[in-house]
Amino acid sequence: MSYQPSPLRLQREEARRLASRRSTWLALLSTVVVGVILILVVTGSPGFARVRETFFSAHYAWKALPQVLSGLWLNLRVMLIAEIFVLIFGLLIALARTTKSPVLLPVRLLAAAYTDIFRGLPLLLVLLLVGLGIPGLQISWLPNSAVLLGTVSLVLTYSAYVAEVIRAGIEAVNPAQRMAARALGFTQTQTQRFVILPQALRKVTPPLLNDLVSLQKDSGLISVLGAIDAIRAAGIQTAQSFNFTPYLVAGALFVALTIPLTRFTDWLTRRQDRARQQQGQW
Amino acid sequence: MAGKILEIKNLRKSFGQDLVLADLSLTLPEHSVKVLIGASGSGKSTLLRCVNLLEAIDDGEIFLDGEDISAYGIDPDVVRSSIGSVFQSFNLFPHLSVLENITLAPRHVHGKSKMAATNEAMELLARFGLAEKADQYPDLLSGGQQQRVAILRAVINRPKVLLLDEVTSALDPILIAEVLSLISELKTAGMTMMIATHEMGFARQVADELLFLHNGRICEVGDPAILLESPKTPELQDFLAALRGAGRL
Numbered sequence: 001m002s003y004q005p006s007p008l009r010l011q012r013e014e015a016r017r018l019a020s021r022r023s024t025w026l027a028l029l030s031t032v033v034v035g036v037i038l039i040l041v042v043t044g045s046p047g048f049a050r051v052r053e054t055f056f057s058a059h060y061a062w063k064a065l066p067q068v069l070s071g072l073w074l075n076l077r078v079m080l081i082a083e084i085f086v087l088i089f090g091l092l093i094a095l096a097r098t099t100k101s102p103v104l105l106p107v108r109l110l111a112a113a114y115t116d117i118f119r120g121l122p123l124l125l126v127l128l129l130v131g132l133g134i135p136g137l138q139i140s141w142l143p144n145s146a147v148l149l150g151t152v153s154l155v156l157t158y159s160a161y162v163a164e165v166i167r168a169g170i171e172a173v174n175p176a177q178r179m180a181a182r183a184l185g186f187t188q189t190q191t192q193r194f195v196i197l198p199q200a201l202r203k204v205t206p207p208l209l210n211d212l213v214s215l216q217k218d219s220g221l222i223s224v225l226g227a228i229d230a231i232r233a234a235g236i237q238t239a240q241s242f243n244f245t246p247y248l249v250a251g252a253l254f255v256a257l258t259i260p261l262t263r264f265t266d267w268l269t270r271r272q273d274r275a276r277q278q279q280g281q282w
Numbered sequence: 283m284a285g286k287i288l289e290i291k292n293l294r295k296s297f298g299q300d301l302v303l304a305d306l307s308l309t310l311p312e313h314s315v316k317v318l319i320g321a322s323g324s325g326k327s328t329l330l331r332c333v334n335l336l337e338a339i340d341d342g343e344i345f346l347d348g349e350d351i352s353a354y355g356i357d358p359d360v361v362r363s364s365i366g367s368v369f370q371s372f373n374l375f376p377h378l379s380v381l382e383n384i385t386l387a388p389r390h391v392h393g394k395s396k397m398a399a400t401n402e403a404m405e406l407l408a409r410f411g412l413a414e415k416a417d418q419y420p421d422l423l424s425g426g427q428q429q430r431v432a433i434l435r436a437v438i439n440r441p442k443v444l445l446l447d448e449v450t451s452a453l454d455p456i457l458i459a460e461v462l463s464l465i466s467e468l469k470t471a472g473m474t475m476m477i478a479t480h481e482m483g484f485a486r487q488v489a490d491e492l493l494f495l496h497n498g499r500i501c502e503v504g505d506p507a508i509l510l511e512s513p514k515t516p517e518l519q520d521f522l523a524a525l526r527g528a529g530r531l
């Protein structure tokens with residue numbers, strides 16, 4: 001026998017359809033209203049003509065683009081290299097902080113001191129101390145390239161953040177998992193590698209990616225050491241023309257670089273939430 | 283006469299002032315199944331945890347297949363790799379599929395190749411009606427299925443002895459039945475087991491010998507039917523009366 005939807009169900013579905021159509025219209029309307037108000041306020045402001053000329057000039061944007069892009073290429077390389085080292089060091093520091101072995105107490109203390117200091121120090125300060133301090137020592141075999149020292153500063157600072165995120169993940173794994181692994185005969189190290197870390201990293205992937213997004217954007221700060229990155233390149237252009245559009249170009253490019261990673265993070269978070277919902281763990 | 287797989291001599295264990303196991307001795311011959319019963323807090327779990335070296339003992343000795351595993355300098359990882367333990371909370375690894383859960387220890391603790399471990403695991407899963415679950419993740423299985431997988435995860439390593447601690451306590455009656463029938467099959471296959479349980483029906487069915495624990499001592503020992511029908515000590519009489527009162531006997 002074929003199923004006949006009851007009138008009640010049809011009625012309910014009709015009501016739901018109406019409600020959803022109504023909310024679509026409302027969303028559209030409110031977006032348009034807010035947009036119009038914003039445009040009116042900004043374009044109606046007394047200084048608008050000047051601002052448009054100094055920040056949104058198509059002419060200067062086009063002129064600055066090649067230099068800014070080649071600066072961005074430097075940012076891109078710094079980001080990628082820093083990210084790789086940050087993930088490696090962050091993981092090592094997190095592991096050092098979560099070991100229980102008494103022999104490793106000094107390592108544990110050092111790791112704790114390191115994360116405390118570098119999470120507290122403003123990145124700008126680290127950049128200045130490392131980038132100006134190390135060349136100042138005039139030790140011949142130490143590098144004094146602004147790019148290299150800037151990257152080192154990024155790695156120093158972000159390894160501390162990432163280590164804390166990973167450590168939180170390790171501590172969030174149910175202790176019974178460790179016990180079950182040990183009961184099967186796994187050593188401490190094997191337990192960490194096959195059972196604890198995979199679960200920990202899965203738990204903290206979204207906050208971890210967030211830190212990487214933040215690192216990408218902060219790679220622009222190495223310009224304070226004189227490295228010709230996108231921001232520095234924009235600054236040079238601006239100094240020549242007294243037009244700030246190149247900065248806006250650099251900003252737009254940075255945003256464009258981070259958007260894929262932020263979207264990916266959102267997508268991952270949503271997927272994990274859905275998985276958790278299915279397991280009823282709310 | 284089969285050899286002794288497990289021999290415990292004068293085992294003493296306390297938590298602070300709290301004496302949990304008081305000079306307890308027992309032997310477990312090969313292929314035998316002994317079941318521990320007793321009130322909550324009588325020391326059943328502690329005893330099992332001492333045997334697989336998850337608890338440090340105060341005094342006494344534990345021999346596994348003739349070797350003193352309570353001796354100083356014994357590597358607990360090696361000992362545990364030859365003991366199977368399954369707990370009330372199944373503790374399957376949630377990031378691994380059923381098959382990966384079962385093959386992880388054979389591959390990395392017992393040095394089997396991936397293929398050998400997989401073949402063996404699939405055979406075991408098929409034998410116990412879980413073959414079609416091999417690629418699923420534990421979260422999607424019923425409690426009974428999860429617990430059976432947890433038992434197979436221990437069994438695949440061919441442990442000298444299998445320790446089961448209240449493996450059915452977290453399950454519904456229907457799911458309990460499928461776990462218990464798995465354990466009965468293991469007994470038929472000759473597995474040496476020590477089991478702590480509150481399921482008297484199961485204890486009677488599977489035990490070669492029943493051990494009644496009371497305040498960290500073995501208070502009464504014997505054939506399950508005899509022990510449950512005509513308890514001699516007042517402690518066991520009280521315990522059974524309480525169970526009967528709760529409708530659990």
Ligand SMILES: Nc1ncnc2c1ncn2[C@@H]1O[C@H](COP(=O)(O)OP(=O)(O)OP(=O)(O)O)[C@@H](O)[C@H]1O
Pocket residue numbers: 297300302320321322323324325326327328329448
């Ligand atoms: N880690 C611990 N620290 C302190 N006391 C403990 C610890 N583990 C167990 N105990 C104590 O040891 C005693 C025996 O506990 P155990 O878990 O062995 O009992 P059990 O017979 O398994 O009980 P149940 O039937 O409830 O599982 C209890 O009094 C308990 O409070």
Ligand SMILES: [Mg+2]
Pocket residue numbers: 326327328447448478
């Ligand atoms: Mg217990």
